[in-house]
Amino acid sequence: MGSLADLIEQYLQQLLAQANQVELQRRELAKMFRCVPSQINYVLETRFTVDRGYLIESRRGGGGFIRIYRIQKELPRRIADVVPEQLTREEAEELLETLAEQGEIHEEQALLARYILEQSLQGVAPEVEPLIRAKLLAGILMVYKDRDNY
Amino acid sequence: MGSLADLIEQYLQQLLAQANQVELQRRELAKMFRCVPSQINYVLETRFTVDRGYLIESRRGGGGFIRIYRIQKELPRRIADVVPEQLTREEAEELLETLAEQGEIHEEQALLARYILEQSLQGVAPEVEPLIRAKLLAGILMVYKDRDNY
DNA sequence: ACCTCTCTGACCTTTACTGACCTATGTTCA
DNA sequence: TGAACATAGGTCAGTAAAGGTCAGAGAGGT
Known part of the structure; x- marks a missing residue:
C-alpha cells in the first residue's frame, strides 16, 4: 500500500x-x-x-x-442473494473483494476462500467450473456466516 | 541449512x-x-x-x-494429520462423523460440509474426485477452525 | 551418477501515473 | 444576441514501475 x-x-x-x-x-x-x-x-x-x-x-x-x-447496499440476508448461480474466476475475485471491503468478511477469510476455490477447481471440467465455483463459494460463505440458511 | x-x-x-x-x-x-x-x-x-x-x-x-x-500456526498441521491425500465419499462421511462425535466440529458444521462436498463435486471427473474431495474437506475444516479466531 | 533443492534471467502481466488533446458550461461585452 | 474567452471535467495512449512465471543452470548430498 x-x-x-x-x-x-x-x-x-x-x-x-x-x-x-x-x-x-x-x-x-x-x-x-x-x-x-x-x-x-x-x-x-x-x-x-x-x-x-x-x-x-x-x-x-x-x-x-x-x-x-x-449506494446504500443493505446487507443481503441470504448468501444466495449475493452469490449468483455461476461465477467466473474474475467474478468470484471481485465478489470476495467487495465483501471484504464492506466488512462482511475478513481479508484473511477472503484469501483463504481464494485458496480453497483454486485448489478445489483443479481438474474440474471447464464447462461446469463456473457452476461449481458458485456453489463452493456459497458454501464457504455459509461457513463463515455460520449458517444463515440456504 | x-x-x-x-x-x-x-x-x-x-x-x-x-x-x-x-x-x-x-x-x-x-x-x-x-x-x-x-x-x-x-x-x-x-x-x-x-x-x-x-x-x-x-x-x-x-x-x-x-x-x-x-494464520493460526498449529491448525494446518492438525488438519493435514486428520485428512488423507484422497478420500472416497464413504471415507469423508465417516471422517465427518468422527469429528462431530469427538466435538471437533458441530453437528451443523458436519451437515454443511456434506452439502458443500456434494454440491461441489457434481460433474467432477471420477478419477480426480477423491483427490479434490480431500483438498476440499481440508479447506472446509480450515475455514471452520479459522472462523473461531475472529 | 543422480536427485533434490536453490537460484538466476528472460519474458509477461498488472497497476499507476502523466500529458496532450477534447468536450461541456458559464461569463462578458460589442 | 451571440461570439469569444475562461473554466471546468473527460478520454486515451504512452510510459514507468512494480510483481509473476517458467525453464534451465548450479550446488550439495547419498
Whole structure:
C-alpha cells in the first residue's frame, strides 16, 4: 500500500464515512495531492466502481464538480442473494473483494476462500467450473456466516 | 541449512514474530539479500505455504507489495494429520462423523460440509474426485477452525 | 551418477501515473 | 444576441514501475 491512488482513495473514503455523499472539485483535489487531474479519474474508475457500491456524477465547465454517492447496499440476508448461480474466476475475485471491503468478511477469510476455490477447481471440467465455483463459494460463505440458511 | 532461502525465511519469520502480518517489496527485499527478485517468490512458495499456516497477498504495478499473513500456526498441521491425500465419499462421511462425535466440529458444521462436498463435486471427473474431495474437506475444516479466531 | 533443492534471467502481466488533446458550461461585452 | 474567452471535467495512449512465471543452470548430498 501507499501508492498515491491508495492515498486518494483513503481520503475520499474517509469523507464518505461521515456523509454518504461527497462533492469535490477535480482540480482542487489534484492540487491537494500534487498530481495531474486525470489521476483523480483513475482513482474513481478503479476504486469507486458500481460493483463496489459507488455512483459518480459530474459536471464540466464553470462551477463543475464531481460527486460520489455511496449506494446504500443493505446487507443481503441470504448468501444466495449475493452469490449468483455461476461465477467466473474474475467474478468470484471481485465478489470476495467487495465483501471484504464492506466488512462482511475478513481479508484473511477472503484469501483463504481464494485458496480453497483454486485448489478445489483443479481438474474440474471447464464447462461446469463456473457452476461449481458458485456453489463452493456459497458454501464457504455459509461457513463463515455460520449458517444463515440456504 | 544456511542457504539463502533459509536466511530470507528466517528474516521474514522474525518479522512475523513481532506482528502477525508483514508487508514488503519484492525488489527491496531482493536487493537487501543481493539476489534476483524471483528468489523471493521461491522462498514464499516453498516456505510460506498455506500448509504451514501462511497466506500471501500481492499487488503488481507501481506501489506494488507482497503481504504475508500468518494464520493460526498449529491448525494446518492438525488438519493435514486428520485428512488423507484422497478420500472416497464413504471415507469423508465417516471422517465427518468422527469429528462431530469427538466435538471437533458441530453437528451443523458436519451437515454443511456434506452439502458443500456434494454440491461441489457434481460433474467432477471420477478419477480426480477423491483427490479434490480431500483438498476440499481440508479447506472446509480450515475455514471452520479459522472462523473461531475472529 | 543422480536427485533434490536453490537460484538466476528472460519474458509477461498488472497497476499507476502523466500529458496532450477534447468536450461541456458559464461569463462578458460589442 | 451571440461570439469569444475562461473554466471546468473527460478520454486515451504512452510510459514507468512494480510483481509473476517458467525453464534451465548450479550446488550439495547419498
